[in-house]
Amino acid sequence: xxxxxxxxxxxxxxxxxxLRVEPEQVEKMMNSINDILDxxxxxxxxxxxxxxxxxxxxxxxxxxxxxxxxDWPDREIFESKAPTFEGEFFKTPRIMAEG
Amino acid sequence: xxxQIVIGLEVHLQLLxxxxxxxxxxxxxxxHTPNSNVCPxxxxxxxxxPLLNDGAVALASRLGLGxxxxxxxxxxxGRKNYFYADLAKAYQITQxxxxxxxxxxxxxxxxxxxxxxxxxxxxxxxxxxxLVHPTADGRLTGAAYSLVDYNRxxxxxxxxxxxPDMSSPAEAKEYVMRLRxxxxxxxxxxxxxxxxxxxxxxxxxxxxxxxxxxxxVEIKNMNSLKALERALEYEISRQNKVLDSGGRIVQETRLxxxxxxxxRSMRNKETASDYRYYPEMDLAPIVISDSEIEGYRQSMPELxxxxxxxxxxxxxxxxEEIAILTxxxxxxxxxxxxxxxxxxxxxxxNWIRMEVLRVLNELGQDISEFRxxxxxxxxxxKKIEQGDISSxxxxxxxxxxxxxxxxxxxxxxxxxAPQGRLSGDALRELASRIVSSQPDVAETIKNGLDxxxxxxxxxxxxxxxxxxxxxxxxxxxxxxxELLGS
Numbered sequence: 001x002x003x004x005x006x007x008x009x010x011x012x013x014x015x016x017x018x019l020r021v022e023p024e025q026v027e028k029m030m031n032s033i034n035d036i037l038d039x040x041x042x043x044x045x046x047x048x049x050x051x052x053x054x055x056x057x058x059x060x061x062x063x064x065x066x067x068x069x070x071d072w073p074d075r076e077i078f079e080s081k082a083p084t085f086e087g088e089f090f091k092t093p094r095i096m097a098e099g
Numbered sequence: 100x101x102x103q104i105v106i107g108l109e110v111h112l113q114l115l116x117x118x119x120x121x122x123x124x125x126x127x128x129x130x131h132t133p134n135s136n137v138c139p140x141x142x143x144x145x146x147x148x149p150l151l152n153d154g155a156v157a158l159a160s161r162l163g164l165g166x167x168x169x170x171x172x173x174x175x176x177g178r179k180n181y182f183y184a185d186l187a188k189a190y191q192i193t194q195x196x197x198x199x200x201x202x203x204x205x206x207x208x209x210x211x212x213x214x215x216x217x218x219x220x221x222x223x224x225x226x227x228x229x230l231v232h233p234t235a236d237g238r239l240t241g242a243a244y245s246l247v248d249y250n251r252x253x254x255x256x257x258x259x260x261x262x263p264d265m266s267s268p269a270e271a272k273e274y275v276m277r278l279r280x281x282x283x284x285x286x287x288x289x290x291x292x293x294x295x296x297x298x299x300x301x302x303x304x305x306x307x308x309x310x311x312x313x314x315x316v317e318i319k320n321m322n323s324l325k326a327l328e329r330a331l332e333y334e335i336s337r338q339n340k341v342l343d344s345g346g347r348i349v350q351e352t353r354l355x356x357x358x359x360x361x362x363r364s365m366r367n368k369e370t371a372s373d374y375r376y377y378p379e380m381d382l383a384p385i386v387i388s389d390s391e392i393e394g395y396r397q398s399m400p401e402l403x404x405x406x407x408x409x410x411x412x413x414x415x416x417x418x419e420e421i422a423i424l425t426x427x428x429x430x431x432x433x434x435x436x437x438x439x440x441x442x443x444x445x446x447x448x449n450w451i452r453m454e455v456l457r458v459l460n461e462l463g464q465d466i467s468e469f470r471x472x473x474x475x476x477x478x479x480x481k482k483i484e485q486g487d488i489s490s491x492x493x494x495x496x497x498x499x500x501x502x503x504x505x506x507x508x509x510x511x512x513x514x515x516a517p518q519g520r521l522s523g524d525a526l527r528e529l530a531s532r533i534v535s536s537q538p539d540v541a542e543t544i545k546n547g548l549d550x551x552x553x554x555x556x557x558x559x560x561x562x563x564x565x566x567x568x569x570x571x572x573x574x575x576x577x578x579x580x581e582l583l584g585s
Binding site for chain 1: 133135142155248249
């Protein structure tokens with residue numbers, strides 16, 4: 001069944017995703033989401049009967065590993081690649097107040 | 100109709116695995132240099148894939164079996180999205196729709212009555228890293244930026260979700276104590292609330308006037324059992340006041356402020372849709388075969404409740420003695436080993452409960468560190484039982500053995516304690532010596548002036564002190580009467 005979102009649902013989705021959307025951007029975002037939903041509906045028309053929702057075992061990979069510690073030798077690379085680092089810590093923008 | 104209290108708890112237990120849930124980094128983080136136990140997987144570097152820790156599955160299954168849950172042959176992981184930076188992926192891998200264990204129970208006892216708290220489910224999930232806010236008080240408010248240590252990020256947690264079956268703060272506290280005890284018996288988690296390896300979130304509501312469930316409030320940030328009890332008591336009072344004044348309870352998350360003794364609104368309660376749960380397609384489902392579950396079942400030790408029953412039947416101890424001795428598995432094992440080494444059951448229980456725990460408390464040790472091994476304690480208790488040494492001397496000997504790592508014989512020599520009771524000629528000789536050392540007192544008694552018997556009791560005390568308690572008080576009294584003609 002084809003789904004669509006309206007302006008209110010679009011704003012709710014933006015809030016859940018922690019996105020700031022200016023009033024003039026809402027319609028564009030709503031149309032984009034509806035385009036995605038149209039595509040989903042198109043894919044949904046495919047006959048997938050008998051096909052599992054997810055195909056985890058495409059390759060024969062182990063699904064668990066033994067509980068044995070291993071050190072990662074190149075720790076310095078994280079520091080060099082991190083956007084910002086202070087002392088031993090990763091530095092991040094301050095957390096926005098909740099509400 | 101009085102409002103009923105309805106409490107359900109979500110308890111997070113850090114599992115005692117060596118590595119994190121989805122990578123091979125060490126799961127140890129306390130006291131480690133920040134960001135020293137990290138790798139591309141737990142830092143969510145693009146292109147990496149998580150791989151499930153078999154040890155975490157085993158521990159969660161054991162805990163599930165201990166809670167009488169059904170271990171699921173097939174369970175899955177999902178992604179729980181949120182916006183803190185303490186998980187590098189910006190989502191937490193957790194179990195949502197199909198958890199690893201479902202529908203169990205935990206029996207608690209309060210005031211002599213037993214109550215069954217149903218377990219809704221138990222699931223596996225990863226812990227978050229630690230955020231540090233560079234402000235004077237370490238709080239978020241006023242912080243210009245945040246610092247993150249990902250050592251804890253990815254450490255395995257087992258979340259045990261109860262049904263809302265508890266109806267008082269005391270029951271909630273008892274439930275957490277019993278769950279912690281179970282986790283420790285099973286070596287699943289050390290369950291230390293202070294260090295954060297056991298965390299409790301409480302959902303609490305009061306019933307409406309018609310008996311239907313009221314709006315529930317979630318409380319977080321309770322770092323001790325006492326804090327849990329206080330926070331719930333505060334919240335019951337707060338909700339009653341709101342309802343009494345005609346207000347309504349808002350569904351929200353509140354934080355317990357231990358210093359101020361209040362809960363404060365943190366945020367409006369999220370619903371599942373706020374977390375945008377999504378199937379975790381990077382991880383295969385957990386498939387646990389029946390034979391694997393049977394293997395876990397076979398490896399289960401005796402559970403606390405089973406041990407309590409056996410102690411009552413085998414050793415004839417009181418409920419209070421059993422509760423203390425079985426609180427920790429290691430202490431129960433110590434008691435059983437002491438009895439196996441020949442100590443009488445009742446006296447061994449009494450000595451461990453009163454004296455061993457006293458010395459451990461004074462030394463700040465736990466039973467695994469105690470230098471007096473069960474056979475040594477059995478030797479001491481047997482000598483007391485046989486009357487070879489008094490209880491008073493026994494306490495001094497236990498102290499010496501524990502503090503200075505001495506054998507019983509070495510402690511006896513060090514203390515200069517007489518072996519065996521003083522009686523007959525030896526006791527008469529000692530009594531005579533004491534009488535000679537107190538001529539004025541002896542004269543008073545001989546002249547019949549000790550009307551109230553205080554002087555003779557004084558001499559008896561001196562003899563017992565000199566004999567280090569190793570004499571029969573009646574025989575001492577007889578000796579002194581003979582010597583003084585009283």
